[in-house]
Amino acid sequence: MNTTTLPSSPIASIAPPVPSLLTLRGKVVVAAVLAILVVIIPVLNVMVPATSAFHMSDYAVSLLGKIMCYAICALAMDLIWGYTGILSLGHGLFFALGGYAMGMYLMRQIGRDGVYHSDLPDFMVFLDWKTAPWTWAGSESFIFQMILVVAVPGLLAFIFGYFAFRSRIKGVYFSIITQALTFAAMLLFFRNETGFGGNNGFTDFKRILGIPTATSSMRVTLCVLTGLVLLGFYLMSKAIIASKYGRVLQAIRDAEGRVLFTGYNTLWYKLSIWTLSAMMCGVAGALYVPQVGIINPGEMSPAASIEIAIWTAVGGRATLIGPIIGAFFVTGAKSWFTVAFPEYWLYFLGALFIAVTLFLPQGIVGLVRKLAAKGGVK
Amino acid sequence: MLRRITLYGLLLFAWLFAVSTASALSPESAKAIAVGDNDDRIKALSAALVTPDDNLSNLVEALLADTAKVAGDQVLIVTDGKAVIAATGAEAPLPAVVEDVVNNNRMRQALEGAKAAFGLFSDSVRVRNNAITELRESADESKLPLIDRALAKETDASLKAKLEQLRAAMLIASSDKQKRLDAIVALTASAQPSVKSLLQERMKAGVETDPEVRAALTTAIKTVEDRLAWGERLGVVFTGLSLGSILFLVALGLAITYGLMGVINMAHGELLMIGAYATYLVQNVFRKFMPGAFDYYIIAAIPLSFLAAALVGAILERTVIRWLYGRPLETLLATWGISLMLIQLVRTFFGAQNVPVENPSWLSGGVQVLPNLTLPFNRIAIIFFAFFVLAGVSLLISKTRLGLFVRGVTQNRSMAACMGVNTAKIDTYAFALGAGIAGLAGCALSQVGNVGPDLGQGYIVDSFMVVVLGGVGQLAGTVYAGLGLGVLNKFLEGWTGAVLAKIIVLVFIVVFIQRRPQGIFALKGRSAEA
Numbered sequence: 001m002n003t004t005t006l007p008s009s010p011i012a013s014i015a016p017p018v019p020s021l022l023t024l025r026g027k028v029v030v031a032a033v034l035a036i037l038v039v040i041i042p043v044l045n046v047m048v049p050a051t052s053a054f055h056m057s058d059y060a061v062s063l064l065g066k067i068m069c070y071a072i073c074a075l076a077m078d079l080i081w082g083y084t085g086i087l088s089l090g091h092g093l094f095f096a097l098g099g100y101a102m103g104m105y106l107m108r109q110i111g112r113d114g115v116y117h118s119d120l121p122d123f124m125v126f127l128d129w130k131t132a133p134w135t136w137a138g139s140e141s142f143i144f145q146m147i148l149v150v151a152v153p154g155l156l157a158f159i160f161g162y163f164a165f166r167s168r169i170k171g172v173y174f175s176i177i178t179q180a181l182t183f184a185a186m187l188l189f190f191r192n193e194t195g196f197g198g199n200n201g202f203t204d205f206k207r208i209l210g211i212p213t214a215t216s217s218m219r220v221t222l223c224v225l226t227g228l229v230l231l232g233f234y235l236m237s238k239a240i241i242a243s244k245y246g247r248v249l250q251a252i253r254d255a256e257g258r259v260l261f262t263g264y265n266t267l268w269y270k271l272s273i274w275t276l277s278a279m280m281c282g283v284a285g286a287l288y289v290p291q292v293g294i295i296n297p298g299e300m301s302p303a304a305s306i307e308i309a310i311w312t313a314v315g316g317r318a319t320l321i322g323p324i325i326g327a328f329f330v331t332g333a334k335s336w337f338t339v340a341f342p343e344y345w346l347y348f349l350g351a352l353f354i355a356v357t358l359f360l361p362q363g364i365v366g367l368v369r370k371l372a373a374k375g376g377v378k
Numbered sequence: 379m380l381r382r383i384t385l386y387g388l389l390l391f392a393w394l395f396a397v398s399t400a401s402a403l404s405p406e407s408a409k410a411i412a413v414g415d416n417d418d419r420i421k422a423l424s425a426a427l428v429t430p431d432d433n434l435s436n437l438v439e440a441l442l443a444d445t446a447k448v449a450g451d452q453v454l455i456v457t458d459g460k461a462v463i464a465a466t467g468a469e470a471p472l473p474a475v476v477e478d479v480v481n482n483n484r485m486r487q488a489l490e491g492a493k494a495a496f497g498l499f500s501d502s503v504r505v506r507n508n509a510i511t512e513l514r515e516s517a518d519e520s521k522l523p524l525i526d527r528a529l530a531k532e533t534d535a536s537l538k539a540k541l542e543q544l545r546a547a548m549l550i551a552s553s554d555k556q557k558r559l560d561a562i563v564a565l566t567a568s569a570q571p572s573v574k575s576l577l578q579e580r581m582k583a584g585v586e587t588d589p590e591v592r593a594a595l596t597t598a599i600k601t602v603e604d605r606l607a608w609g610e611r612l613g614v615v616f617t618g619l620s621l622g623s624i625l626f627l628v629a630l631g632l633a634i635t636y637g638l639m640g641v642i643n644m645a646h647g648e649l650l651m652i653g654a655y656a657t658y659l660v661q662n663v664f665r666k667f668m669p670g671a672f673d674y675y676i677i678a679a680i681p682l683s684f685l686a687a688a689l690v691g692a693i694l695e696r697t698v699i700r701w702l703y704g705r706p707l708e709t710l711l712a713t714w715g716i717s718l719m720l721i722q723l724v725r726t727f728f729g730a731q732n733v734p735v736e737n738p739s740w741l742s743g744g745v746q747v748l749p750n751l752t753l754p755f756n757r758i759a760i761i762f763f764a765f766f767v768l769a770g771v772s773l774l775i776s777k778t779r780l781g782l783f784v785r786g787v788t789q790n791r792s793m794a795a796c797m798g799v800n801t802a803k804i805d806t807y808a809f810a811l812g813a814g815i816a817g818l819a820g821c822a823l824s825q826v827g828n829v830g831p832d833l834g835q836g837y838i839v840d841s842f843m844v845v846v847l848g849g850v851g852q853l854a855g856t857v858y859a860g861l862g863l864g865v866l867n868k869f870l871e872g873w874t875g876a877v878l879a880k881i882i883v884l885v886f887i888v889v890f891i892q893r894r895p896q897g898i899f900a901l902k903g904r905s906a907e908a
Contacts, residue, residue, distance in 0.1 A: 087707045087710070160888075163889075163892040164892055166892075167891075167892045167893065167895050168895065169891065169892060169895050171706060171707070172642050172706045172707065172710065173846065173891065173895060175642075175707065175710060176842050176843075176846055177846075177887075177888045177891055177892075179839060179842075180839060180842075180843060180884050180887060180888055181884075181888060183839045183884060184880075184881045184884035184885055184888075187877050187880055187881050187884075188877075188881050190877070191877055191878075302838075302839065303835075306711070306714050309711060310711060313711060343722070343725075343726065344722075346718045346719065346721060346722035347718075347719055347722050349715070349718055350715040350716060350717070350718035350719035350722070351715065351719065352715065353711050353712055353714055353715020353716075353718070354698055354712045354715040354716065356711075357702065357708040357709075357711050357712040357715075358698065358701055358702070358712065361708070
C-alpha cells in the first residue's frame with residue numbers, strides 16, 4: 001500500500017526556492033507580531049485599568065500563553081507530519097517530558113513552603129521517602145533542568161527514532177508504536193514508585209528563579225516569552241523548509257523510495273527532523289507547566305497526542321501558519337465549549353476530526369486559499 | 379462378636395450418659411460466665427463449651443445482644459419484659475432489680491468465638507463450614523475439646539479434613555513439644571493454601587524456640603510450598619490463557635478491518651463498548667419481561683451484540699470510512715473522531731457511570747481444581763467462546779462465498795471488480811463483520827469487567843499491538859500474538875506487578891516491531907514498500 005500522506009500534491013512543495021527568508025510583507029508581519037507580543041499585551045494587561053474595555057484579564061493572558069504552547073507543539077508536529085509525512089501519535093510524551101523537567105525544578109523551588117515544610121517535595125514526604133531518587137539529581141539547578149527540557153525528549157526521540165527508522169518502520173506502523181510508547185510512559189508515570197508524583201503529578205508551584213509565579217507580571221512575562229519562542233520556532237521552521245534539507249524532507253514525504261534510490265540516506269534526514277520536533281515539544285511543555293501550574297501523566301495519554309495531530313490537520317498540514325491557526329481554533333473552541341456546553345465538546349471535536357479529514361484535507365489554510373482563488377483574489 | 383457389640387453398647391451408653399450429665403449448663407457456671415473477673419469468665423466459658431447445649435448457646439447469644447441480666451445468683455435472659463432462667467430455660471418472674479452484664483472487647487471476642495463454635499454442631503453443612511472458617515481466626519488450645527467433639531460427630535468428608543487441620547492449627551501452638559511436632563506432620567499433609575502462612579507464622583523470630591520443632595517446620599514449609607507451587611504455576615497459565623483469549627477475541631475484529639482491509643479503525647474499542655452495552659440492554663429486557671429465563675439472556679445477547687456493532691460498523695463504513703480508503707493516516711484521525719462521538723453518545727444515553735451487567739448464575743462461581751486454584755466459569759467460558767468465534771471467522775473467510783470475495787477484494791481490488799464482484803458492497807460487509815466480531819468481544823468483556831463509556835479506550839492500544847505483532851493480514855498471527863502476550867503478561871505480573879508488566883510488554887512489542895516490522899508472520903512479497 002502506498003503510505004504517502006498527501007496524495008494530492010500540497011501547495012508548498014512546488015514553490016521555487018526563496019532567496020531571502022522573508023519578503024517585505026513577511027517582515028512587516030513579523031514586526032507587527034513582535035510589537036503585539038512585547039508591547040501591546042503587557043500594556044493591555046498591566047497598564048490598562050481592569051475596568052476598561054481594552055483591559056486584558058489575567059485569564060486571557062494565561063489562556064493565550066497556554067494556546068501558544070500548543071501552537072508550538074502543532075508546529076513541531078507539522079515539521080514531522082506535514083513536511084516529512086511521518087505521523088507521530090506520541091508527541092504528547094515529549095511535551096510532557098519537557099513539562100516534567102520544568103516541573104521538577106519548580107517543585108524544588110517550593111522549598112520548605114510545602115504542606116509538610118520539608119526540603120523534599122510534598123509527595124515524597126507523603127510516600128515516606130527520606131531522600132530524592134537519582135532522577136532528581138541536579139533538579140535544584142535551573143540551567144541543568146533547562147538542558148534536560150530539550151535533552152530528555154531529544155535523547156528519547158533520537159534513540160527511538162534511530163531504531164524505528166533504521167528498520168524502515170513507516171506509516172501507520174510508526175504511528176501505532178509511538179502511541180504504544182506514550183501509553184507505556186503514561187503507565188510508568190502513574191506509578192508513585194517512578195518518583196514523579198504518581199497520578200497527581202506536580203502542582204502547587206510557588207516561584208520560578210526565586211520570583212513568585214502567581215503574579216500578573218510573571219504571567220505576562222511567561223506569555224510573552226512563549227510568544228517569542230513560538231515566533232522563533234516559526235522562523236526557524238521557515239528556514240528549514242526553504243533549505244535544501246527541507247526539500248529532501250518533502251521529497252521523503254512524497255516518495256521515499258525514489259529519494260533512497262537517488263542516493264540519499266533518508267535515515268539521518270528523518271531522524272534529525274524527528275529529534276528536533278521532539279525537542280520543540282519539550283520546550284513547549286516547559287513553557288506550559290509554569291503557566292498552567294500543573295503537570296500530570298494525563299498529558300501522556302494517547303488522546304492528548306492525537307489532539308496535537310488534529311490541531312495540525314485542522315489548520316492545514318504542510319503550511320507553517322496552518323498549525324498555529326489550528327491550535328488557536330481548536331483549543332479556543334475547547335475553552336469556549338467546555339464552559340458553555342461541556343457535554344457537546346466531544347461531539348464537536350469528533351465531528352471536527354471527521355469533517356477535516358473528509359472535506360478539508362488542506363485544513364483551514366487550504367479552505368481560505370480555495371475561497372480566495374474562487375473570488376479571483378490572488 | 380457378642381462381646382464386641384456389648385462393648386460398643388456400653389461405650390455408647392457411657393458416652394450418652396456423659397453428654398447428658400455434663401451438658402446441662404449449671405446455674406453456677408452460668409453465673410461464672412456472666413459475672414466476675416474477665417479471665418475467670420473466659421475460663422468458665424471455655425469450660426462450659428466442652429459440653430455445649432442449647433441453654434449455653436442461648437446465654438452466649440443473650441450476652442452478645444446485651445439481654446442477659448443478673449439478679450442475685452440467677453442469670454436471666456430478658457426479652458420483651460419476660461425473663462428466662464439461663465441455666466434451665468424455664469420462665470421466671472422478672473425481678474424488680476436486675477443488673478446489666480458488661481462485656482468488654484476481649485470478652486466479646488471470646489463470646490463471638492463461642493458462638494462460632496456452636497455452628498460446628500449445626501445441621502447445615504454450610505453453617506458448620508462457616509463456623510470452621512471463623513474458628514480459624516481464634517484458634518487456640520482451649521477450644522481443642524470442642525473440635526474433638528465436632529470431629530467425632532462430623533460426617534462430611536471435606537469438613538472433617540478442615541476440622542483436622544483446624545485441630546492441628548490449635549495444637550501447633552500447644553505447650554507440649556510432641557503435640558507441636560505431631561501437628562506439623564498433620565499440617566504438612568494438608569493441601570490448604572492457608573497452611574503455608576500458618577507455618578510461616580510459627581517460624582517468625584521468638585514464636586517457636588525449640589530447634590527440633592523449628593527444623594520440622596522448615597521441612598514442612600518446603601513440602602507445602604512445593605505442593606502449592608503447582609497450583610500457582612497452573613494459575614498463572616490459566617489467567618494468562620484467559621487474558622490471551624480476551625486479547626485475541628478483542629483483536630480478531632481488528633485483524634479483519636485493519637489486517638485485511640487496511641482500515642486503521644481507532645473506533646474499534648467503541649465497537650466493543652457497543653457490544654457490551656447491547657448485552658446490558660438485553661439483560662435489562664430479560665430481567666423485566668422474562669425474569670424466569672434470566673439465566674439465558676446471554677444466549678440472546680450474543681447475536682444481538684454482534685448485530686448492534688455490525689450495524690454501527692456498516693453505517694460508519696458507508697458514511698465515513700469509504701471515502702478514506704488508501705489514506706491510512708486520515709482514516710486514523712477520522713475514526714478517532716468517530717470514537718469520541720460514540721463515547722459521548724453512550725454518555726448521553728446511559729450516563730457516564732458504569733452500568734451493572736450481572737453474570738448468569740451458571741457463569742458465576744468456579745471449579746476448584748487444586749486447593750489453591752479455582753477456575754472461574756466466566757473465564758473458562760470466554761476461552762471457549764474465543765476459540766468458537768475464531769473457528770467461525772476462519773470458516774467464513776476460507777469456505778464461504780463472502781469470504782472468497784473478501785479475500786479477492788483485498789488481494790486485488792480491480793481484478794475482483796472486473797470479475798463482477800461488487801467491491802463497495804464487499805467492503806461494507808467485511809467492515810460490518812469486523813465490527814460485529816468486536817461486538818461479540820464486547821459481550822464477552824461485559825461478563826468479566828466493568829461496562830462503561832471508557833471500556834473501549836483501554837483496549838484500543840492492546841488490540842493494535844496484538845494485530846501488529848501477529849503480522850497484518852494474518853488471522854493465525856493474531857491468535858498466537860494474543861495468547862502469547864496474555865501469558866507473557868501474566869508471567870511478568872508475578873515478578874513485577876501488573877503495571878510494570880504491562881509496560882515491559884509494551885516496550886517488548888515496540889522493540890520487537892523494530893526488529894521485525896512485519897510481525898511474527900510476515901506475508902512474503904517483493905514490494906519495496908512493505
